[in-house]
Amino acid sequence: QVTDTLPREGPSSPSYDWFQTESSVTIVIYTKQKNINLDSVIVDLQDDSLRAEVVIKDQSYLIHIELSHEVQENISVRVIENVGKVDIVLQKRENIPWKCLGQPLEKHDSFIPKKDTGLYYRKCQLISKEYVTHDTRLFCLMLPPSTHLQVPVGHHVYLMLSVTGAEIVKPYTPVSESLLSDFKEPVLPPNKYIYFLIKIYPDGLFTPELDRLQIGDFVSVSSPEGNFKLSKLQEVEDLFLLAAGTGFTPMVNILKYSLTSVSSLRKVKLMFFNKTEDDIIWRCQLEKLAFKDKRFDIEFVLSTPSSEWNGKRGHVSPALLSEFLERSLENSRVFLCICGPTPFTDEGIRLLHDLNFSTDEIHGFTA
Ligand code: FAD
Ligand code: NAD
Structure with missing residues (x-):
């Protein structure tokens, strides 16, 4: 007979409580985790039903309640990071005391794998x-x-x-x-x-x-989804971004975040693949940013350029990559992100492995 004696893995379940003043109701979630921030909390109020989700690693804690009284539509959320506490503050429509918070709705007070919460x-x-x-x-x-x-x-x-x-x-x-x-x-x-x-x-x-x-x-x-981990950018010295077409979109916030918040950063280089000059998204802004911030370099590569194009041409290739992926220091801590059409991303990742970058140093954005 098999007995279930193994300790439960993963973080322990959060809990919640609430209190009120004359004009407000505050729901307090105790996550029992320290790495909670405002990105981890998603709150929606539709009519009188309140849904709050706190994402903790791969799990979601849900508060889902039909509120007993009406509230105003402006909600506010606070996170006290060092104790992992989340406050959701609701403003009462009428300044009367509430006897209870409301009635539980589907999956209320549950702590379940994030993938099982369904897209809201x-x-x-x-x-x-x-x-x-x-x-x-x-x-x-x-x-x-x-x-x-x-x-x-x-x-x-x-x-x-x-x-x-x-x-x-x-x-x-x-x-x-x-x-x-x-x-x-x-x-x-x-x-x-x-x-x-x-x-x-x-x-x-x-x-x-x-x-x-x-x-x-x-x-x-x-609600958001994704498996990119911001912690991968911590202590990075050389960041290389390879984008094709609208595969540029995840690079925008990665680029901005790394230039403002990664203190170890020495160099960010973006190689941006497009068909023609007319297809380049935010070319002028990219060039201005490279002028303004000397840590940032941009290289455009066109697959079907006009005859006047003097820059780089072709598809992602060993020659283009080995020239581009030059480190600012030998043995610098490096990270690479790649996004674009699936054949581009697959081929790029293959070439990066050939150039001896490890799986841990590469994030491929795939469907
Ligand atoms: P679709 O109907 O998918 O068609 C797109 C093109 O492919 C058309 O030219 C169509 O003729 C052709 N096509 C369709 N089916 C076939 C087929 N069987 N064989 C050959 N050709 C075919 N896009 C952005 O613009 N911005 C983003 O920020 C962005 N982020 C994304 C994030 C992720 C995680 C992923 C996976 C994709 C992202 N995309 C983004 C792409 C986006 O999701 C859509 O795929 C894109 O907008 C096309 O959608 P559509 O329904 O208009 O076109
Ligand atoms: P596009 O057709 O304009 O091509 C842009 C460049 O991609 C080309 O110039 C070429 O250099 C390269 N390319 C295209 N096909 C290639 C192939 N078969 N092999 C090697 N290189 C190739 O691109 P688009 O229409 O802007 O498409 C962008 C793609 O990026 C879409 O498929 C979209 O789904 C994907 N995307 C993914 C995410 C994600 O997070 N997973 C985010 C944004 C976009």
Whole structure:
């Protein structure tokens, strides 16, 4: 007979409590973890139902309650990192005492693998759409005031649209509004705007529908997902980014984060592969950033350049990579990120291994 005597693995389950003042209700989550930050907490209030998710490693702790009384739509979230405590502050609509917080809903007070929580969507409003290249646009969406959501660096969300009764869902990687603005650490109140660089494929399933939206229309945005670990950038001295086409999108926040928050950093180099000059996203901003910050270098490579192009040409290759991947110091601590069409990423990772970079030194963004 097999008996279950092994200790339970992974972090111990969080718990919660609540208290009130005349005008507010505070839900306190004790995560029993120290590495919690504002990226780890996702809160949504829809009508009177409150859903709060705290992501702890690969697990999610859920609070899911039909509140007993109405609250205002502005919520605030605080994280006390050194004790792993999360406060969610709700403002009462009426200043009356609550006898109970509310009724539990599905999966309330559960601590389950993150993959089992299902993707949760909230409706976001299209605020602006800007032409970046002939086929790529910068979309700005506004989160509802009753949502707290921050997408960790290197992670993505799913966008969902309803088209003639069918729901279409595709993943997209949020970027900052520009490369040249200062990188904002998670701050209070949480950012209400979320930006995307999205290429429109005229014969695609999703992007033409997205492109047809009018300012003020709504798109559903999921909670973040991804396996990129920011800790990989800690103590890095040479960071090499290989991007092809819209594979540039995860590099935006990685680049900004590393230039502002990785003190060991000596050099960041981006090799950006595109078909033609017209396809290069944010070329002018990249060139300005390289001029402004001497640690950053940019190299453009075109696969179908015009005859006037004097720069590098071709597809990802051993010759291009070995010249590009020059360390600032022999034996410097190095990290590489690669993203683009699947054949590009697969071939790039293969070539990086041939050049003796280890799996631990490479992050490939794959579907
Ligand atoms: P699709 O219908 O998928 O078609 C795209 C193109 O492929 C079209 O030209 C179509 O004709 C062609 N095609 C479709 N099916 C086939 C087939 N069977 N054989 C040959 N050709 C075919 N994109 C961005 O622009 N920005 C981002 O930030 C971004 N982030 C991403 C993050 C992740 C994690 C992943 C996996 C992808 C990301 N993408 C991003 C890509 C995005 O998810 C979509 O794949 C893209 O927008 C195309 O969607 P679509 O439905 O419009 O086109
Ligand atoms: P594109 O067709 O404009 O190609 C850009 C460059 O990619 C080309 O110039 C070439 O250098 C290279 N390339 C294309 N096909 C190649 C091949 N078969 N072998 C080697 N190199 C090749 O690219 P696009 O339309 O902007 O597509 C970007 C891709 O990046 C999409 O497939 C998208 O799904 C992917 N993407 C993935 C993520 C992620 O996180 N996983 C994020 C953003 C984009």
